[in-house]
Amino acid sequence: MTERLRIAVIGYGTAGQALAILLTRDGHEVEIFERVPTPGPVGAGFLLQPSGLQVLWQMGLLDAVRAHAAPVHRLYGDTPCERAVMDMGYAGLDARLHGLGMQRGALFSLLEDAREGAGHLHVGTAIEAVDSAQGRVRDAQGRWHGPFDLVVAADGAASTLRDSVEGGTALDRVYPWGALWCLLPAEDWPHMQELRQRYVAARKMIGLLPVGTRPGDATPRLSFFWSLPRDDFERWQQEGMAPWLQELHALWPQASARFAHLVDAGQLARAVYRDAVMKRWHHGRLVLAGDAAHSMSPQLGQGVNMALIDALALRDALRSHRGEAALQAYQAQRRAHVAVYQRWSRWLTPLFQSNGDLWAHARDVLLGPMGRMPGGRGHMLRVLSGTQHGWFGALPLDPGFIAALAEAPRAAASSSAISAAVNVPVT
Template sequence: MSSIPRYRIAIVGFGSAGASAGIMLAARGHEVHLFERAPQNEPVGAGFLLQPSGMKVLRDMGILDELLPETAQVEKLFCRNTRDQVMLDLHYNDLAQSLFGAGTHRGTFLTLLEKHAITSGVHLHWGHPIASFTQSPQKVALTEENGTTHKDFDLLLIGDGARSELRKQTSIPIKCKQYPWGALWFIGQRTEGFANDTLWQAVESTNLLNGFLPTGTRDDLLSLFWSIRMDRVDKWFSSDLNQWKEQVCYMAPQAEDYLKQIHDHHDLKVASYYDVVMPYWHDGRTVILGDAAHALSPQLGQGVNLALLDAATLVESIEQHPLNEALPAYSRTRKAHLAFYQRATRWTTPFFQSDMKALGLIRDLAFPLANSIPYVRNQMVATMAGLKTGIFSMMSTESPSLPVRKNQYLLDDSASAS
């Protein structure tokens, strides 16, 4: 019989962090109860780019092969300014042939995680908003907004997202600020002019930025992101939609057909960004994961990937240490990787989304130069791939569980079918 203790664990939040941690913990025999305020899992949400770092976790969980056929295989990030200067032209395979990104949606991803949560035995409690928790040295208890309590947990995982209310109830110091800039997003059919393997972006100064991310092979979808100052969102909703479309076409002339799918301002959704900093992420029998612990702007496209790595690291710490040592070990292990991405994101974001026009000029001079130096470009690819752990360090690209290319899967499939 295994000598590893089995715990009764509560998780708050069915996002990438909470759901993936729940699946891994239940698969290891722990009794996992996941509380989510949404009444059910809705197949909705913005497109995002899964990076090799996050795919590694999904492969170890045995989920990646099922997800990849639903995703768009993204080979590169291309970004230019409106004077046609190339800012970034980053190819995953410059770093290693096996690497690529996978464009997908929150809905597709969480539907798959829900399926695996059920089969691995996670007790899913939809429509249960948690208002507070209390902990003693022995146990944790949760209270719902309607006053219902859930007691006798050995451990609480807080994964309730960037605007977490629960993290404020720990003793961990927190800095949380909302970025002045956010984004409008839309998901439509991919149209001619947008390659299905490229995250394509255009910038002008620091106040105009748009991006187009392929986000699904089966339906051939493409997600649009349009940078906007949060205090201008209301005005945008009452502005002339055709004028906005003209602005998008000025940035991305190939978008004309794609934009025909947008009929009303409300076809677009608004996303706000937060910057959350905590010196560590554990407090007694409680640990904080994902955006609740370290939200950042999606400039480097890392949030889901960081959440998956949080979950995998926590599960490993629980396997390797007694509980009182596992949570500090978790914070120690995640420190370098998270610190790198938080700093890199904070440093990069104002060059693309801010009111500091001078940074746009510096970017237009410095980024093409950086992109032309092979060493620097490789470091930028490693950063995009989610693999950096410090300025001069990164995870190995040789890991056996880094993804192989999707066409490799297709070859394998056809080989086994014949």
């Protein structure tokens, strides 16, 4: 039997939502603290990899997710002269595997429904400090909450709480490059099963990812992003839309019909990224999860997937161990998976987002041949799919999950059916 704990979860993004669902299902008393008054999704869209999809399958949510997501079988990137730089398909790893492009709003809504009101959600409550010895948390009004048996900081890439893990931070810096992003109607876009990117050296990158629909909106959409140095955000806005749109159409005329929907700077949100490496993920009763534990460049698209895996790993550690031993087991399991992605992300980012023309030239010359070397393509596809574990291992995928992913999508289950399915403990 799992020991019943009183647990605080700080942050209600993907990691916080998944933790709230999994921990309350195991009988723990969970309180969630979210700083914004009205929680909602942050971001346009993302690519769910097999690693993250397996967690959603174990949670009983795969059919509900597939009802709104767009299957993605290929990742393709080229230059304005249509010279291929990257061409990778999941079939090279396993013909039954693929990713799912999804709107953040869709996943947020599905996870919120799956929580079914379990746990107590404190909205508009920013947590500024954690007493890791006593398991108490202090909000911005100076009120203390707790004590809790466990405090999980899942407050995102810009976490203000990761420093509470004494001696834990090895690196915490903001990347010099960010992005502009928004959702656009897909309409007759011909590449509805592919992530498409276009590169101008490493200085410019445009991307279009099919992300399906969301509850309440049946319009299939694309997630659009434009890479931009953080220091250029203000200049971009001051110069106005006209010169930027002219450049956009010139660089990717094949996508011009999609870009016709970009008419106002207010449509586009800004994203900045951090690189945070922790020597330790826990201290006393405090433990980190999601981007708070391991934020990285989105170049490999693993953020949401890592958050889901963290939540499942912490639940499993609490099932098998008690006290600090559970947190040590969780950290040991996750660091072996996360470390290689942080390193690859750090190395790859200058190849796609920098002023380094030599880096971009090396990328264009070497990326294709590396993917054709013995063992090279398999390694690259495991990194892509989120299943690389350490430098030489592979994260196992359950045969039942692979079979479920290969099946034709079924209609989304009703709320009662999902509730009945997901309350069966998964071992």
